[in-house]
Amino acid sequence: MPRPVQYNITEKPIETPIGMVEGPPGFSGEGFFASKLGDVVGLARKNSIWPLPFATSCCGIEFMALMGSHYDLARFGSERVSFSPRQCDLLMVMGTIAKKMAPIVKQVYLQMAEPRWVLAMGACASSGGIFDTYSVLQGIDQIIPVDVYVPGCPPRPEAVLDGFMKVQDLVGKESLRRRNSDRYRDLMKSYGIQ
Amino acid sequence: MALSNELIRQKLIDKFGEELTNWEEPYGMLTFSATKDLNLKVLQFLYDDKELQFRFLTDLCAIHFPERKGEELAVVYHLHNLVDNIRIRFKVYTDINTPDVFSATALYAAANWMERETFDFYGVNFIGHPNLKRILNIDEMEYFPMRKEFPLEDQTRKDKDDEMFGRS
Numbered sequence A: 001m002p003r004p005v006q007y008n009i010t011e012k013p014i015e016t017p018i019g020m021v022e023g024p025p026g027f028s029g030e031g032f033f034a035s036k037l038g039d040v041v042g043l044a045r046k047n048s049i050w051p052l053p054f055a056t057s058c059c060g061i062e063f064m065a066l067m068g069s070h071y072d073l074a075r076f077g078s079e080r081v082s083f084s085p086r087q088c089d090l091l092m093v094m095g096t097i098a099k100k101m102a103p104i105v106k107q108v109y110l111q112m113a114e115p116r117w118v119l120a121m122g123a124c125a126s127s128g129g130i131f132d133t134y135s136v137l138q139g140i141d142q143i144i145p146v147d148v149y150v151p152g153c154p155p156r157p158e159a160v161l162d163g164f165m166k167v168q169d170l171v172g173k174e175s176l177r178r179r180n181s182d183r184y185r186d187l188m189k190s191y192g193i194q
Numbered sequence B: 001m002a003l004s005n006e007l008i009r010q011k012l013i014d015k016f017g018e019e020l021t022n023w024e025e026p027y028g029m030l031t032f033s034a035t036k037d038l039n040l041k042v043l044q045f046l047y048d049d050k051e052l053q054f055r056f057l058t059d060l061c062a063i064h065f066p067e068r069k070g071e072e073l074a075v076v077y078h079l080h081n082l083v084d085n086i087r088i089r090f091k092v093y094t095d096i097n098t099p100d101v102f103s104a105t106a107l108y109a110a111a112n113w114m115e116r117e118t119f120d121f122y123g124v125n126f127i128g129h130p131n132l133k134r135i136l137n138i139d140e141m142e143y144f145p146m147r148k149e150f151p152l153e154d155q156t157r158k159d160k161d162d163e164m165f166g167r168s
Helices: A037-046 A058-067 A102-111 A122-127 A157-173 A182-190 B005-019 B036-048 B111-122
Strands: A026-029 A032-035 A051-055 A090-094 A117-121 A148-150 B021-024 B030-035 B056-064 B073-081 B086-094 B100-102 B125-127
Touching: A032 A037, A037 A157, A051 A058, A051 A102, A058 A090, A058 A117, A058 A122, A058 A157, A090 A102, A090 A122, A117 A122, A117 A157, A122 A148, A148 A157, B005 B021, B005 B030, B005 B036, B005 B086, B030 B036, B036 B073, B036 B086, B036 B100, B056 B111, B086 B100, B111 B125
Parallel strands: A051 A090, A090 A117, A117 A148, B030 B086, B100 B125
Antiparallel strands: A026 A032, B021 B030, B056 B073, B073 B086
16 A cells, blocks of 8 residues: 655645746836845745755655656756756755765855755755764764755655745745855854855 | 695695694685785785686675684685686684784785775784775774774764654
8 A cells, every 4th residue: 555645635726827926025006116125036046946966875866756747846946957066056965975975065065156055855964864873974964054954764755845945935035134144154164164 | 626625625734734724614615714924825825826726806804803812803815716616715813903914915906995995994904005095984084993892872972863763
């Protein structure tokens, strides 16, 4: 008997044939629309996140299902999976990170341009998972800051979609000044960055 | 005459006599050991002899026996005669405080990485190895993880949430 799926179990009526993103709150009149710059930038950013898949093991296979037609991450504006860290906004770390791999993950993170976000997919990337051993990093948050953790071993694609939507939420609501704040600088300093 | 375990054993005893000990044949695989100073001489003989011609090093590894004082570390060579398709196992023992064993890299090129791995995990110091440094673990590691000198699990670890990992 198949495992019961716990996501998308409530049926939602389709309101419009094509899903459109709502505009930000603001004032509009004939030929103009006034809103906050932060809201517009957030809206643009959150609906065109370019992910960088850093897949080292089985979670990477689940990610392939996520990118496939059935689950289709492209619906969320992430059609373009880039393999160059310099073009990417979101680092998706999927799979066990051995201690020997840690400097590489950190280097990839450093190569990404600000603003950048990190999603840790699966038990191994989040906490080391079952690999409670001398050779495995016990969670990537020991070397880089993580925005969203997706638990599971491996998580179902729906769970990753859920995590991705959490990232979108963070991206959309982020203040334009956050990356210049002292708090953010201290966070980076605690990881030995800059 | 086809090569058999008895013949290999006879040839080795003719050459080295009482120096080779612990003869056994678990699952039909001839196994014996020698003192660690003799390891290269035995390997060279097995390699060069016209009939034995054990010219393929299948595997090289170490074992840690914490209770065997004075010979805690065993270095095991698995050799293969590709002509007659016969395998043998050869062990040397060393004290864990002076884990110096002669390197077999001059004889078998395959020994290079295997000895590095054995050094990495057990700390066997292979004398004469061209590049004896860690191969699989991070260079900063200060211990030899496969030695049986670590408790199975440290119950006082704080970096894991006990609830999530079945500890109480």
